[in-house]
Amino acid sequence: MSDAKRVSIADLRDHVGETVEVRGWLYSKRSSGKISFLLIRDGTGIVQGVLVEKEVDSATWSAYDALTQESSLAARGTVRADTRAPGGTELSLSVVEPLQIAEDYPIGPKEHGVDFLLNHRHLWLRSSRPWHVMRIRDEIIFAIREFFHQRAFVCLDSPILTRAIGEEAGTLFETEYFDLGKASLAQTGQLYVEAGAMAHGKVYCFGPTFRAEKSKTRRHLTEFWMLEPEMAWYDWEDNMALQEELVEHVVKQVLARRGADLEGLGRDMDRLRRVQRPFPRLSYDEAVDVLREKGSAIEWGADFGGEDQTLLTDSYDRPVFVHSFPKAVKAFYMKQHPTRPDVVLCNDLFAPEGYGEIIGGSQREDDHDRLVARIREEGLPEAAYDWYLELRKYGSVPHSGFGLGLERTISWICGLDHLREAIPFPRLINRITP
Numbered sequence: 303m304s305d306a307k308r309v310s311i312a313d314l315r316d317h318v319g320e321t322v323e324v325r326g327w328l329y330s331k332r333s334s335g336k337i338s339f340l341l342i343r344d345g346t347g348i349v350q351g352v353l354v355e356k357e358v359d360s361a362t363w364s365a366y367d368a369l370t371q372e373s374s375l376a377a378r379g380t381v382r383a384d385t386r387a388p389g390g391t392e393l394s395l396s397v398v399e400p401l402q403i404a405e406d407y408p409i410g411p412k413e414h415g416v417d418f419l420l421n422h423r424h425l426w427l428r429s430s431r432p433w434h435v436m437r438i439r440d441e442i443i444f445a446i447r448e449f450f451h452q453r454a455f456v457c458l459d460s461p462i463l464t465r466a467i468g469e470e471a472g473t474l475f476e477t478e479y480f481d482l483g484k485a486s487l488a489q490t491g492q493l494y495v496e497a498g499a500m501a502h503g504k505v506y507c508f509g510p511t512f513r514a515e516k517s518k519t520r521r522h523l524t525e526f527w528m529l530e531p532e533m534a535w536y537d538w539e540d541n542m543a544l545q546e547e548l549v550e551h552v553v554k555q556v557l558a559r560r561g562a563d564l565e566g567l568g569r570d571m572d573r574l575r576r577v578q579r580p581f582p583r584l585s586y587d588e589a590v591d592v593l594r595e596k597g598s599a600i601e602w603g604a605d606f607g608g609e610d611q612t613l614l615t616d617s618y619d620r621p622v623f624v625h626s627f628p629k630a631v632k633a634f635y636m637k638q639h640p641t642r643p644d645v646v647l648c649n650d651l652f653a654p655e656g657y658g659e660i661i662g663g664s665q666r667e668d669d670h671d672r673l674v675a676r677i678r679e680e681g682l683p684e685a686a687y688d689w690y691l692e693l694r695k696y697g698s699v700p701h702s703g704f705g706l707g708l709e710r711t712i713s714w715i716c717g718l719d720h721l722r723e724a725i726p727f728p729r730l731i732n733r734i735t736p
């Protein structure tokens with residue numbers, strides 16, 4: 303087939319009238335006697351190829367019978383415009399060459415249970431729903447990097463093997479580290495981007511983070527990706543302004559560039575179009591009052607459970623900030639409120655439609671002695687923080703940052719039921735394969 307130009311299915315519309323070669327896999331097939339139809343996918347899209355018995359040689363005509371679902375193939379044909387077809391084109395096939403014939407592909411058009419599909423995730427990724435989700439994931443990652451690049455942030459990658467406990471001691475994955483004792487997988491890159499912010503002003507890290515959380519909820523993974531910007535001189539309100547600008551940008555770009563994928567998932571795009579600044583802001587005190595009015599049994603001082611998060615965002619059509627949480631439910635590094643010693647200068651951002659917390663952020667404690675006191679209060683291993691504490695000795699400045707959970711954000715934007723569909727190969731408390 304070397305004489306025909308090889309074209310991606312997504313680009314066929316630019317080649318109407320030309321004879322091209324497409325390489326891919328058989329998605330499905332059907333026949334009506336002298337004409338048969340092959341749905342071919344190549345990763346960029348799906349196109350229908352039409353075979354007419356009297357127009358092709360017998361090898362090509364019999365390829366139809368040989369090809370099973372997900373068999374790999376090369377095909378040559380003429381591109382025809384067809385407004386009813388998904389990509390606006392169809393292929394009049396002249397040659398079809400099977401490459402490898404797939405045996406009994408396990409995922410068929412019938413409904414499968416989610417456990418079965420997760421066990422076959424390495425194949426399930428080829429199906430249309432995961433395909434749309436992963437394309438949107440890619441776009442979200444790109445939009446995030448674009449946002450920070452446009453604003454002169456420097457991407458400063460944080461280590462995955464660490465000593466310092468970034469969030470809480472209870473959820474560490476530990477490992478022996480040669481002769482140096484225990485190390486653990488990073489729960490957050492925050493402490494390291496704080497160092498980076500003192501070097502570059504505005505930085506971010508974006509990578510996998512790990513939590514040995516025993517929770518089996520639809521909002522928890524044991525390995526998830528987190529974006530963590532950190533900005534010198536930003537206070538907690540500057541921090542919230544940046545968060546809403548980011549979330550608005552990401553949603554807007556996904557709508558602009560991945561509308562067809564959102565449509566493929568059946569996502570209500572009008573709801574996403576309403577995600578515009580400013581987002582509502584409630585103090586924790588106010589949020590507790592609202593929740594109690596709505597029937598929650600929450601007491602001042604408790605963190606919000608999943609149900610509270612959903613209840614709270616019910617009455618809004620865009621993400622909602624809750625700020626100034628009780629010190630007792632938040633991490634050691636958050637700065638104390640200047641007039642309310644029981645409260646810290648932090649915020650969570652809750653997505654609408656019951657998707658829960660997508661961002662946690664705060665102004666950081668920049669006073670050396672207060673920070674030491676907090677580390678002791680929390681019973682954290684002080685020696686592991688010696689380098690972190692030095693950041694408060696050599697030109698400490700007010701600074702803030704936040705962490706955006708990538709899979710939570712994807713789940714919300716795609717309208718998924720569970721985070722496990724938002725990452726290519728999910729790691730859950732009861733799943734480490736494939």
Ligand code: 4AD
Nearest residue numbers: 490492522523526530659660661662704705707710
């Ligand atoms: O609120 P978290 O724990 O905050 C931090 O780790 C800070 N150090 C971030 C920072 O300020 N640089 O986590 C941040 C976000 C949450 O809002 C949530 O979206 C996501 O990470 N997240 C999880 N996503 C999936 N599975 C889990 N087990 C998650 N835990 C947190």
Ligand code: MG
Nearest residue numbers: 650659661662
């Ligand atoms: Mg949080």
